[in-house]
Amino acid sequence: GAVVSQHPSWVICKSGTSVKIECRSLDFQATTMFWYRQFPKQSLMLMATSNEGSKATYEQGVEKDKFLINHASLTLSTLTVTSAHPEDSSFYICSANPGTSGYNEQFFGPGTRLTVL
Amino acid sequence: GQNIDQPTEMTATEGAIVQINCTYQTSGFNGLFWYQQHAGEAPTFLSYNVLDGLEEKGRFSSFLSRSKGYSYLLLKELQMKDSASYLCAAVDSNYQLIWGAGTKLIIKP
Numbered sequence: 001g002a003v004v005s006q007h008p009s010w011v012i013c014k015s016g017t018s019v020k021i022e023c024r025s026l027d028f029q030a031t032t033m034f035w036y037r038q039f040p041k042q043s044l045m046l047m048a049t050s051n052e053g054s055k056a057t058y059e060q061g062v063e064k065d066k067f068l069i070n071h072a073s074l075t076l077s078t079l080t081v082t083s084a085h086p087e088d089s090s091f092y093i094c095s096a097n098p099g100t101s102g103y104n105e106q107f108f109g110p111g112t113r114l115t116v117l
Numbered sequence: 118g119q120n121i122d123q124p125t126e127m128t129a130t131e132g133a134i135v136q137i138n139c140t141y142q143t144s145g146f147n148g149l150f151w152y153q154q155h156a157g158e159a160p161t162f163l164s165y166n167v168l169d170g171l172e173e174k175g176r177f178s179s180f181l182s183r184s185k186g187y188s189y190l191l192l193k194e195l196q197m198k199d200s201a202s203y204l205c206a207a208v209d210s211n212y213q214l215i216w217g218a219g220t221k222l223i224i225k226p
Contacts, residue, residue: 043204043218044160093159105150106214108159 006109023094029074030096038091050077084116121217128223145210152204200224
């Protein structure tokens with residue numbers, strides 16, 4: 001149980017275009033999902049907390065107008081990178097907590113590798 | 118500020134034992150996670166400690182000392198497939214995960 005999927009697994013786009021990444025909890029409902037970014041050889045960096053039915057909470061330094069988050073249902077959150085630039089190239093990972101383990105265990109999606117040319 | 122420290126890289130031999138240390142400084146503490154991350158993949162859960170002591174799970178064990186702000190992950194009978202990055206993450210008073218940069222473990226035959 002507690003499977004999280006992401007789509008697409010990788011994407012290449014031109015500078016200036018927008019890219020949407022989907023995160024789905026397949027066998028549980030998640031009122032909260034988390035979006036991370038990871039640059040090569042670096043740790044996970046929390047970008048934002050996605051809340052179902054309300055606005056996302058962004059970490060300091062993350063542009064909310066550039067990284068649009070929509071948590072449309074209890075099983076789906078989307079991250080849209082608007083007007084992508086080469087410096088946005090990174091590994092984007094979502095996670096969710098099914099709330100059944102008694103502690104704050106996060107289950108991660110497989111990640112989306114974004115390359116902006 | 119909040120901070121997690123772990124070694125950047127370690128090398129060990131197949132069949133041996135390796136200990137990966139992690140020290141943390143957080144505002145409040147609600148437990149510590151260890152995750153394994155293979156290159157190009159998302160992290161997978163290994164262990165969670167919130168009480169002092171050693172938790173054993175097969176070849177992997179995790180230890181926590183809350184008074185020292187210290188944890189370690191112990192891997193026994195190393196296999197080549199254990200080559201990965203190992204991420205330490207502490208849970209602060211707001212139940213946010215504070216991530217370390219990860220320790221890249223290289224296993225040699």
